[in-house]
Amino acid sequence: MEQQSSPDPSRIMQIGMGFWAAKVVLTAVSFKLFSILAKGPLSGQQLKEKLKLGATDRHVYDWLDALVSLGFLQREGIWDKAMYSNSADADTFLDEQKPAYLGGILTMANSRLYNVWSKLDKGLKTGKPQNEEGKGGNMEIFETMYKDQEKLQLFMDGMSGIQTGNFNALINKFDFNNYDTMADVGGADGWLSILVCGKHPKIKCINFDLAPVEPLAVKKIAKHNLSDRIAHHSGDFMKNELPHAQLITMGNILHGLNEDLKHFMLQKVYNSLPTGGAFIAIENVIDNERKQNTFGLLMSLNMLLENGDAFDYTFSDFEKWTKDVGFKKTELMHLNGPCSAAIAYK
Incomplete structure (x- = not known):
């Protein structure tokens, strides 16, 4: 027994x-x-x-x-x-002199998220954002953050550090050779475009983000001698037309939107792609059974605290939304840890 x-x-x-x-x-x-x-x-x-x-x-x-x-x-x-x-x-x-430094995101966690998460109970009670500005829904927190150069640099460094492993995994697994042009929407300081161009010498990229990011992106792109292959376009992806390219990527963008805005954004992406084009969302995609990806579920709660009605999603959600706007085929590609690339083909 x-x-x-x-x-x-x-x-x-x-x-x-x-x-x-x-x-x-x-x-x-x-x-x-x-x-x-x-x-x-x-x-x-x-x-x-x-x-x-x-x-x-x-x-x-x-x-x-x-x-x-x-x-x-x-x-x-x-x-x-x-x-x-x-x-x-x-x-x-965790050595700030190393290229894989993750301290930026941890510094942000210490200076911002630690206090924001102390209000999770209030967030669950009210359904309202609990960040410094108490704003959310359309990701206004980023507009506020981007007005402060110190906070902006902290955020850029954090995102570059935490995404490097995921970006490298994507570059090694996804066949970029099928595409001549790529637009990284919400691309911050251009890190994904830099890594893609470093591995694939034929592709040309557009890095698309808010105007305050432009000096940081232009400087970083020039540092890697890629100014002739990566152009930075300033704009607001919620308000402006998206760049047209054969491949459009977004890293941790969709999860910051509510369901209506996710659908709105996916329609904008679809309209900006040619037939045969593809869209890649790099996110902490939650497993369909909602039992395994703890980090994805916690990140979804982080979106509650930052944006109110925004949330992370499963691949089944992604399949439904992309089919609704006209995409023909989808694929899920695991990257590192809790992160995956949800891919839709037009």
């Missing part, structure tokens, strides 16, 4: 108190701890002095050792004989 295990509260406590661990890591990012340790191992005392920490030695060690237990740091020795260094993942993704 199989013995049943006793109920175990450990997972309940781990998740329920998960903000403790999150804040330990987010604080380390805000202190640039991983960038400091990328230059070489340091002792707890050396880190305390470099970071100008006023806490007791024991609490500094508690914080550093918590990062060891969470897998962000490695340690040789213990207490005052301990030498701390980055784990492989932290060294790759």
Whole structure:
């Protein structure tokens, strides 16, 4: 007879108190701890002095050792004989000098989302956005954010960092050789276009985003010597006509819209594509059974807090909406982690 295990509260406590661990890591990012340790191992005392920490030695060690237990740091020795260094993942993704740096999105999480998410209960009660401006629906939060150059740069860096793995996976899996032109709508600083052009020498791209993004995008495109192949067009994808291209891409755009606006946007995309063209939505597409992609479900709640009636969606949703506006065929391509490319062909 199989013995049943006793109920175990450990997972309940781990998740329920998960903000403790999150804040330990987010604080380390805000202190640039991983960038400091990328230059070489340091002792707890050396880190305390470099970071100008006023806490007791024991609490500094508690914080550093918590990062060891969470897998962000490695340690040789213990207490005052301990030498701390980055784990492989932290060294790759949390050193601001590395190209795969993810600290931008984590900095935004610490400075913005941590406080916004503290109001999830109010968001669920009211169905209203809980961000700084209390605005949503048509993604007005971005217009507000883009007025502040510091917030804009933070957002651009965060998006580039977190999407790099997904973009590279897409470039390796999707056959861009079938298309001569691509328009990345809501393309921020042009990172997807840059990566696509780097891999596929024949394609020409349009990076389309709000006017305040233009200086950042033009500078980044020029830095990669691609100004002759990537043009930046300024505009509002909700109000202006979309660029015409054989391939249109959107990264984390549809999920920021309510269902009516999703349908409206997909119709605009369809109208801008030629016959034989394709649309790619890079999103945290929720599994159709709504049981596996926890991050996608959490991201959908993030859209509640940011935009009110916006939400993330399943591939079945995507199939229905794209068929409604005239697309003939759809495909789901898994990228990295919770992210996939939902593809519709005209």
